[in-house]
């Protein structure tokens with residue numbers, strides 16, 4: 001199954017709503033930002049993602065395997081209808097996501113009603129492509145194995161960010177290399193997360 005998301009189309013799983021940021025201005029205007037797959041860390045390497053327990057998402061899990069905190073990355077299926085058989089997602093650097101919020105706040109000052117914007121890069125990256133990029137950034141191989149597909153997953157998800165670009169004047173600036181490099185900078189400086197401080 002291939003999905004190209006347009007603003008207004010529902011995310012394939014309701015849990016996607018948990019990643020939607022909502023802001024309101026003067027009770028008359030609201031904007032929902034539909035996050036795709038936020039990854040990466042602050043350029044200082046002092047702010048990063050430190051999920052509680054075992055990470056469910058690809059990037060924090062991959063980063064923890066790279067530091068040796070977890071033994072192996074399980075790739076959930078290599079038989080998807082994608083060029084390399086692994087799942088494709090639209091990863092967005094958290095710094096770009098932050099800029100999208102600033103653009104949305106500016107927009108709230110000049111609009112009324114409710115608007116929804118996709119926040120991604122519009123480009124799809126497979127699990128294998130992400131793994132290769134992260135191995136380059138970390139300078140080490142990341143142990144991995146093929147596992148069965150994860151229930152509820154889809155083959156591909158990508159954002160159509162045309163509306164955010166046209167109305168908010170926002171578009172992603174950071175590419176894949178900056179996503180993996182910033183994540184690795186944070187994870188290698190904080191191998192046990194914040195609890196390790």
Ligand SMILES: O=c1ccn([C@@H]2O[C@H](COP(=O)(O)OP(=O)(O)O[C@H]3O[C@H](CO)[C@H](O)[C@H](O)[C@H]3O)[C@@H](O)[C@H]2O)c(=O)[nH]1
Pocket residue numbers: 011012013015016017018019037056057058059061073074075076077086087088089127150153157
């Ligand atoms: O250990 C892992 C984790 C993920 N993946 C794969 O990596 C890709 C990205 O997975 P993520 O979990 O990072 O992101 P998803 O977009 O698949 O899922 C996320 O977005 C969903 C909304 O669509 C839900 O919110 C879900 O809980 C949340 O994990 C997928 O192809 C997934 O199968 C692996 O191979 N191994």
